[in-house]
Amino acid sequence: MKTSTRVVVIGGGVVGCSVLYHLAKAGWTDVMLIERSELTSGSSWHAAGGFHTLNGDPNVAKLQAYTVGLYKELEEISGQSCGLHLTGGVMLAESPERMDFLRSLHAKGRHLGMQTELITPSEAKAMFPLMDETNFVGALWDPVEGHLDPSGTTHAYARAARVLGAEVVLRNPVKELTQDADGTWNVVTEQGTVRCEHVVNAGGLWAREVGRMVGLELPLLAMEHMYLLTEDMLEVIAFNEEYGRELIHAMDFRGEIYTRQERQGMLLGTYEQDCRPWSPVTTPWDFGHELLQPDIERIAPSLEIGFRHFPPYERAGIKQIINGPFTFAPDGNPLVGPVQGLTNFWSACAVMAGFSQGGGVGLTLANWMTTGDPGADVWGMDVARYGEWATLRYTNAKVRENYSRRFRIRFPNEELPAARPHQTTPLYDIMVEENNAVMGDSWALETPLWFAPSKDEAHDVISFHRSNDFAHVGAEVKAVRTSVGVSEIANFAKYAVEGPGAEAFLNRLMTNTMPRTGRIVLSPMLNEFGKLIGDFTIAKAGDERFLVWGSSAAQVYHMRWFERQLPDDGSVRIHRYDQTLVGLTIAGPNARKVLEKLTDEDVSNDAFRFMDFREMAVGAAPCMVNRISYTGDLGYEIWMAPAYERLVYAAIKEAGAEFGIKDFGMRALLSMRLEKNFPTWGHELRPIYGPFEGAMDRFVKLDKNDFIGREQAAKEKADGPKRRRVSFVIEAGTADVMHDEPVWAKVGDTDHGTIEPPHGAGPKRFDADNKEFEHPGMKQIVDGDWRVVGWITSGGYAHGAGLSMAQGYVPAALAENDADGLFEIEILGVRCPARIAVEPPFDPAGERMRG
Secondary structure (H helix, E strand, O other): OOOEEEEEEEOOOHHHHHHHHHHHHOOOOOEEEEOOOOOOOOOHHHOOOEEEOOOOOHHHHHHHHHHHHHHHHHHHHHOOOOOOEEOOEEEEEOOHHHHHHHHHHHHHHHOOOOOOEEEOHHHHHHHOOOOOHHHOOEEEEEOOEEEOOHHHHHHHHHHHHHHOOOEEEOOOOEEEEEEOOOOOEEEEEOOEEEEEEEEEEOOHHHHHHHHHOOOOOOOOEEEEEEEEEEOOOHHHHHHHHHHOOOOOEEEEOOOOEEEEEEOOEEEEEEOOOOOOEEOOOOOOOOOOOOOOOOOOOOOHHHHHHHHHHOOHHHHOOEEEEEEEEEEEOOOOOOEEEEOOOOOOEEEEEOOOOHHHHHHHHHHHHHHHHHHOOOOOOOHHHEHHHOOOOOOHHHHHHHHHHHHHOOOOOOOOOOOOOOOOOOEOOOOHHHHHHHOOEEEEEEOOEEEEEEEOOOHHHOOOOOOOOOOOOHHHHHHHHHHHHHOOEEEEOOOOEEEEEEOOOHHHHHHHHEOOOOOOOOEEEEEEEEOOOOOEEEEEEEEEEEOOEEEEEEOHHHHHHHHHHHHHHOOOOOOOEEEEOHHHOEEEEEEOOOHHHHHHHHOOOOOOOOOOOOOEEEEEEEOOEEEEEEOOOOOOOOEEEEEEOHHHHHHHHHHHHHHHHHHOOEEOOHHHHHHHHHOOOOOOEOOOEOOOOOOOOOOOHHHOOOOOOOOOOHHHHHHHHHHOOOEEEEEEEEOOOOOOOOOOOEEEEEOOOOOOOOOOOOOOOOOEEEOOOOOEEEOOOOOOOEEOOEEEEEEEEEEEEEOOOOEEEEEEEEEHHHOOOOOOOOEEEEEOOEEEEEEEOOOOOOOOOOHHHHO
C-alpha cells in the first residue's frame, strides 16, 4: 500500500467504487480506495439489484439515466459482466389519485425526453400476466428499467478503475482521520497511514462512524429491508417459453410492493409500515456479509395485498427471505458533496438506490472534485441541504417516516408530521392555538402556511387539485392588496458580514454594487462558472457592517461558499443568525399607517424610501427595518431578537385593528410573488442557470469591479442566453402547476434551441398483443406541430390577479412571444393553453412598492 495519494475513498460498496472509477476516468489516477473487508461487504452484496430512471426529482432522474447507460461501458473496460437485464417496468395505480400521480410523473419525464407511456391495466397485464388487472385503474410504463448482478457490477466499477490506474486496498479498516495545518489528511489504517489531499466518505453502513472521526454527525440511518425469492413458478416458465423473454418489473403502490423475475421464480420486496431501524446509534465494525433475522409477520399486510393483486404468488413456495440493512437520509436522497467547515472532505453516502444512482453519484462527485462544478443540478442530493438540527433522533424519526411512505403519494400540499414540531418561534402557540394556523416545515422550522376560520378547519385536505385552503389563501391575499396584512418571516436566512474587508468581500461575491449606508440592494451570486448560486437582499448597516438575507434552505450551502471565499487576513467575519434573529412583515396600502403608529421615527415616503434600511424601535422593541416586501406591495420587514417577537406582533395587531389587519401565511406570500413575476431561489434560480437566462439582468453590473463569474456572465450576455425564465398565465382547470411540468410549443420543425434530453436508449417494448417494436429511447417529445421546448419551475394560483400562473424556462427565441395559441402546459395529463406574461399582472410599473 502506498503511503501517499491524491484521494482516499473510504468504502468498497458500489458507490465508493463508482467514485473511484469516475475520478480515474476524469484523469485523477493517483487515487486509492480503502475497504475494511471485501468489496460489497455492507449493503451492496444483498441488494435486490433493481434500477430505473424515474424519480420525483427530474435532476436526480437525469443521473439515474446516466447510471443505467453506464453499465455497458463498465463491462467493456473491465471485462466483468454486470449481469444486465433490461426488461422495462410498470408502476400500477389502484385509484384515481394514484393515477393523477402517475400522470404527473409522466409529464415530468417529458422535458427530460423520457419515453414513458400511460397504459391501461389490460396493457400492463399483457406484459406482466401475474397481475389481476381488475385491482387497478391504469399504469405507467417505463422502458428503462431492469436489474443486474450487484456483486458483478461493483467489481466492474473497481476493475475499470484499476485499469485506469487507481488502487484498491482490501481488508484494511480505517481507524482515525486527522488533518495537518496545511490541509493534508492522514488516513490511519491497520496497515499504516496514508497522507492525501482529499478524503471521500463512501462508508455506506459505516458512513456515520467515518463522519464522527472528523466531528460530523451525518443525517442517515440504516433500515432493515426484506425481500423474498419464490420457488419456480409455472406461470413464469410458461411466459418465458411462449415469448422468449423475461417478465417485466412491476411496482404496486397499494401493496407497497416491487417485484421482478429471478431465474424461473420471482423476487418480491416491500416497504412495510411496521419498519425497523437497524443499529440506530452505532454500526458494529465486525458486521459484514451477514443477513438479519427475517420477520415475515412485519410484511404480512403487504403480502396479503400482493396475493390479491398477483394471485400466482399465493400458490408459490418461498425459497428464501432476505433481510439486510440499507442506509437512508431523512428524505431518501443521497448525501453528496463537500462538507461545510472541513477542507477537502467529501460525502458520498446514504445512497439507498445504489444501482440506480451510484453511477450518477460517482460522476457528480468526480466532477465536483476535479473541476469545482458537479456538472448537473444536484441540490436534491447535496449534503448541505441539512442543518445542525438534523440530529440523530430527528433523523431516526424522519427516515422511518420516509421508508414507510416510499410507495405513498406525496401531495403538493402535504406536510409530513414526523419529528415535528422541531424548531418553533415565540409566536408558535399564538399562531396555532389562537389564529388557527396550518403550519409547514421550513428547514425544520414551523412556519404558518395559511389561517383557517376555526380550529376544526385548520388542516389541509391533501390533493393534486385546489383544496380547502384555496378560498382562505385568497382572502389573505385580498386583505394585503386592499388594506394590510402581517406575516411571520423567521424562516429567511440571515447573516451579518462585518470587518474592514466586508464591502470588498461582498463586491467580489455579488453581481450588484453594494449599497450606501442605510440603503438596500438585491443581488444574485454566481459561481466561477457564471451560474446562479444565490439571491440576496443586502443592507449596509454601518461602515464595516452589512446584513444579508437569503433562502433558509440554502444556509449551509451558502456558508460553505462564503467560507471558501473568505480572505486569509481576517478582515471579514460572517455570522449566521439562524433563529437568533426573527422577523415579521407588514404589507399592503395601509402598511405605512400601521408602522407610523408603532414608532416615533419619521417613516413618510420621503424620509423612509423604498429600499431603505433603518434601525428603530418598533412597538417599544429595538428592531431593524427594511422598506421592502416580497409581496410586491408597499411593505416593511421588521427584524428583532426572539425575546421581542411577541411584543412586536401584539403591537402590530393592535395598531392594525382599525384597518382590518389580517394574518397571512407563506402560501399567500408565494401567490403574490407570482403575479409580480418574482423568482424564488431553489426553483427559478439554481446553479444550472446563468443570470441572463434567469432574467436577472438589472441586478448584474458587468461594469463594476471584478466579481466571481463576471467573465462567464459577460460571455453569456454577449452570446445571448439560449433559454430564458418567463412567467405564464394558464387556462387551468381545478389543478395548478407544481413544478417540472413540460412546456409545449406549436413550432413545427422550427429549431428554437429546444432542450437537449439526457442520453440513453430503452429496451424493447411490447404492446397488448405482445407484438414487439423498438423503443426509441430518450429524445425530444413531438406531437405533430407541437414540441416539448421547456419546463416549469414553480407556480400556483395568483389570487390577486385571479389567474393560474407559473414560471419556467423556454428557448430564448420564444421568451418574448406572448401570442395566444403558442404554448400549452401539461398538468396531470391535460395540456392547458398558456401564454407568456411579459409584464407582471399586478402593478407592472412597481408604483405600489415605491408609493
